[in-house]
C-alpha cells in the first residue's frame with residue numbers, strides 16, 4: 051500500500067530517505083535566552099528514531115525582538131550555537147536530517163514577550179493582538195535581512211542540514227507579502243513585485259552567506275482566508291519569484307493568526323484540506339513542493355503523492371501523536387499507528403495559553419525522558435477501576451512495565467464517556483483512540499473484566515498491590531422544578547442512544563457537551579434551542595473547535611439564549627428568566643440537561659487505608675479535559 055512515501059527525494063543537494071516531514075511546531079520547550087534544552091533535543095531525537103525523512107525545527111527567532119513566545123529557540127547570537135549543535139548531533143546519530151526554521155514574528159507578538167513595541171511593514175494592529183506595531187524603516191528592513199542571513203550561517207555551522215525561511219502564518223515576511231498587512235508606499239509595498247522584495251532579499255542574503263549548495267526551504271501561507279489577504283493566484287506568482295531567488299523547496303501551509311483554525315485545524319476540517327493549494331503551487335514551480343494540512347494517515351500521504359499534488363508530506367500533529375509513524379508504516383504495521391484525532395487540546399490549545407505543548411493521545415510527547423517506560427523492579431498485581439481512556443491508559447503503562455493488570459468496567463464496553471464524546475458531528479475520529487487503546491490492552495495481555503464493577507469484596511478477595519481509580523464522572527442534575535418529568539433527559543443518554551427525543555428540543559447548558567449535543571440533534575433534523583446561564587456558550591471549548599461548532603449551530607438554525615436561568619420545566623414547556631423578565635418556550639417535546647458533571651469516586655473513599663497503593667486519576671479526581679485524564683492515567687501506570 052505504501053511505496054511512494056518511502057521513495058528517496060532530494061531538496062537541493064540534500065538527500066532524504068523518504069518523503070515524510072515533521073514540520074515546524076512551536077513547543078515552548080527552550081530556554082528564554084533561545085538556547086535549546088535537553089527536553090527539546092529528546093523530543094526531536096524521538097522523531098529522528100521514528101524514521102522521518104526530514105525534521106524541521108520550530109520557528110527559531112533571528113532577532114530577540116522578533117520572538118513570538120517566551121520559551122522558543124533562537125539563533126540571533128553565536129552563544130546559542132553550541133546548544134543547537136548538540137541537537138543536530140543527536141538527530142544525526144539516528145540517521146535523521148534536520149532543518150531549522152528561521153523567523154521573525156513582526157506584529158504577531160507583544161512587548162510582554164520581547165520588551166519592545168512590535169514592528170511590521172505598516173503600523174496596523176493584527177486583529178488578534180493588543181499592540182499596534184511600529185512601521186519598520188528601510189534601514190531596519192535591511193538589518194533584519196542581514197539577521198536572517200547571519201542566523202542561517204549559524205545554523206549551517208551548528209550542523210543543520212538545511213534552513214527553512216518562515217514566510218507564512220502571518221509572521222513578518224508574510225506581513226510584507228500580504229496586502230492585508232502591508233500598506234507601504236515605498237519599494238517594499240504596493241505591487242506584488244514590491245511586496246515580495248523583502249522575501250527575495252532574505253533568500254539572496256541567506257544564499258550569499260550559506261553558499262551555493264546549502265538547501266533553503268521557504269514556507270508560505272498559500273491562502274490567508276482573510277478579507278483582502280493573499281489568494282492562491284497571488285501565491286502562485288510569489289512561489290515562482292521565490293524559486294528564482296534561490297529557494298530549493300516550497301512548503302505550502304495556510305492561514306494567519308486571525309484564521310488560526312486553518313493553520314492548525316480541528317477535526318471539523320477535512321483531512322488534507324489544503325492539498326489542492328499545494329497542487330496549484332506545484333504546477334508553476336520546478337522545485338519540490340511540500341503539502342500539509344491535517345494529513346494524519348500515511349495512506350493519505352501516499353495518495354497525495356501518487357496524485358502528483360505534492361513531492362513531500364508534512365505531518366506535524368501526526369508526529370506528536372506517534373513519533374514512530376514512518377517506521378511502523380514501513381513495516382506495514384498501520385494498525386499500530388496512534389493517530390492524531392484533531393482535538394487541538396494538547397498542541398495549539400496549550401500554546402495559545404502560553405504553555406508548553408503536549409499531545410492528548412500521546413502523553414509522552416515532550417516528556418520523552420520523564421515518561422520513559424522502564425520495567426518495574428518487582429511484578430505487582432494492579433487493579434484498575436473504570437474502562438474509560440484514563441483507566442485504559444494507566445492499565446497499558448502498568449502492563450508495559452511488567453505488572454499483572456486487571457481492568458474492571460461496569461459497562462459492557464470500554465471507552466466510557468469518550469464513546470459519547472465521539473458521537474456529535476466531526477467527532478468520530480475520537481473513536482480511533484479507543485480502538486488503539488483496546489488493541490494495546492489486548493496485545494499486553496491486560497485482563498479486562500467487562501460488566502464487572504470493582505468493589506471492596508473483589509479487592510478483599512484478590513488482594514491487589516495497587517488500585518487505580520478511574521471511575522470518571524456522573525452527570526450533574528440541577529435542582530429545577532420539573533427536572534424529574536419523563537420528558538427531561540440527560541445529554542449523555544441522548545448521545546448514547548438510550549433516550550429518543552421529539553422534534554422540538556431545549557438543551558439546558560451551553561458548555562461543550564450541551565452545544566455538541568445540540569449540534570448532533572440539529573444535524574438530525576431537530577428544532578433546537580440552547581439556554582445558557584453565562585454570557586456565551588462553549589466557554590470550555592478550544593477556540594478552533596468552538597469556531598466550527600458555532601458555525602454548525604448557526605447553519606442548523608439552533609437558537610442560542612445566553613445569560614438566562616431556567617426556572618421551571620413543565621410538560622410541553624420551559625420557563626426561564628432573562629434580563630429580569632420571565633419567558634416561556636412552548637411546544638417543547640423534550641428538555642436535555644447538560645449542565646456539567648461531578649466526580650464519581652465513591653470507591654476511592656471506601657478503599658482509603660485498605661490497599662497499599664491507591665491512586666485516583668482523571669474525572670474521578672476532578673472533572674477536567676481528556677488531556678489531563680490521559681496524562682494522569684500514564685503517570686499512575688508509572689507510579690504503581
Ligand code: SF4
Nearest residue numbers: 390393394396409410
Ligand atoms: Fe492531535 Fe490532539 Fe495530539 Fe494535538 S493534542 S497532536 S490535535 S491528538
